[in-house]
Amino acid sequence: MLSPYIDGQLGPSDREGMEGHLEGCQACRRELESLRATVNLLHRVAMVSPPRSFAIAKAAPKPLPAAVWSFGVLRVATAIAALLLVFVFAGDATHLFEGGLIEERAAQQGTLMDGEDGEVSDKGGTPAGGEEYVWPVSELELALLGVVVVLGGATAVLWQIRRRGGERALGG
Amino acid sequence: MEEDELIQRAKEGDLDCFNQLVERYQREVYSLSLRMLGNASAAEDATQDAFFSAFRGIGKFRGGSFRAWLFRIAANACRDQLRSLRRRPTTSIDSVPLELESDQPSPEDFAMRRELGEEIKRALAALPPDQRLAVILRDIEGLDYEEISQVTGSSLGTVKSRINRGRARLRHHLERHRELFP
Numbered sequence: 001m002l003s004p005y006i007d008g009q010l011g012p013s014d015r016e017g018m019e020g021h022l023e024g025c026q027a028c029r030r031e032l033e034s035l036r037a038t039v040n041l042l043h044r045v046a047m048v049s050p051p052r053s054f055a056i057a058k059a060a061p062k063p064l065p066a067a068v069w070s071f072g073v074l075r076v077a078t079a080i081a082a083l084l085l086v087f088v089f090a091g092d093a094t095h096l097f098e099g100g101l102i103e104e105r106a107a108q109q110g111t112l113m114d115g116e117d118g119e120v121s122d123k124g125g126t127p128a129g130g131e132e133y134v135w136p137v138s139e140l141e142l143a144l145l146g147v148v149v150v151l152g153g154a155t156a157v158l159w160q161i162r163r164r165g166g167e168r169a170l171g172g
Numbered sequence: 173m174e175e176d177e178l179i180q181r182a183k184e185g186d187l188d189c190f191n192q193l194v195e196r197y198q199r200e201v202y203s204l205s206l207r208m209l210g211n212a213s214a215a216e217d218a219t220q221d222a223f224f225s226a227f228r229g230i231g232k233f234r235g236g237s238f239r240a241w242l243f244r245i246a247a248n249a250c251r252d253q254l255r256s257l258r259r260r261p262t263t264s265i266d267s268v269p270l271e272l273e274s275d276q277p278s279p280e281d282f283a284m285r286r287e288l289g290e291e292i293k294r295a296l297a298a299l300p301p302d303q304r305l306a307v308i309l310r311d312i313e314g315l316d317y318e319e320i321s322q323v324t325g326s327s328l329g330t331v332k333s334r335i336n337r338g339r340a341r342l343r344h345h346l347e348r349h350r351e352l353f354p
Contacts, residue, residue: 001336002336003332003340004335004336007310007317007335009332031343035339035340038339038342038346039311041272042292042307042342044273045207045270045271045273045289045311046272046273047199048199048206048268050199050202050219051216052216054194054202054223055195056187056191056223056224058187
């Protein structure tokens with residue numbers, strides 16, 4: 001209540017009540033005095049002249065259209081790759097890719113994937129006597145992760161360049 | 173040219189008129205940002221972002237206090253800067269001293285004021301951002317409660333409470349350095 005009292009924000013009855021209380025309460029008077037000193041101190045804090053003008057430059061150089069274009073494309077590509085990665089991960093987790101039979105490849109892959117048959121069964125797939133095509137899920141995940149990292153990195157670098165360009169444009 | 177006319181022309185896309193408004197308010201906006209952020213380069217970024225946003229959004233200004241409208245944009249820009257300062261706290265060093273106005277400057281007085289300024293800076297930095305903003309707007313920038321309510325988008329009751337709690341904390345912090353008070 002002391003702070004609004006200092007600022008004259010109390011209604012007449014509250015103000016009178018406050019003044020009546022202050023008359024009889026030394027602790028509150030002391031607090032009021034110290035609060036007033038703090039507020040007066042803050043009133044003395046000087047404005048700071050800005051180090052430069054913030055006027056907006058008339059011919060603010062726009063970011064290069066090519067940069068804008070590649071930035072947009074990169075962003076979309078990163079998003080698509082990330083979505084694909086999420087999809088493959090989710091598919092992997094829900095065993096979507098297991099038990100997907102591609103008959104014509106089964107013969108070729110059968111011998112290669114022998115070693116992994118047990119693993120497939122563990123994950124709840126439905127091995128049909130080594131006749132099924134097992135998607136190279138982990139390789140796909142790794143590859144997609146690589147793509148996401150590279151695209152994301154390129155996007156971040158381009159974003160930084162654009163940001164600096166923007167700052168220069170604003171700098172006037 | 174009157175402020176209303178400058179605003180009207182700026183709304184029509186006149187950059188020169190907008191820049192006259194920038195010249196009028198940049199000191200206040202920069203000071204607000206510097207006191208909010210305690211970091212000179214972040215304050216510079218916030219000020220520039222604020223004026224750029226203001227230029228883009230001036231069409232949406234519907235009258236009332238232009239200063240409060242501008243401060244609201246600046247407060248948002250400060251919030252963004254605070255977030256990025258939190259992500260890289262090592263850069264949050266401010267070499268700009270907080271200066272206090274004085275009636276009779278003398279060399280000994282200067283050293284004392286410098287020290288007191290540093291204490292005020294520390295005390296402000298220790299406040300929660302909402303309270304810091306309310307106290308800066310009220311006691312350093314000199315806005316009234318109604319304007320602060322417009323700037324912060326909070327009710328008058330909330331403004332009162334933030335100023336009250338912010339000042340109480342500052343008082344508590346500065347009490348420990350009572351010897352520095354005039």
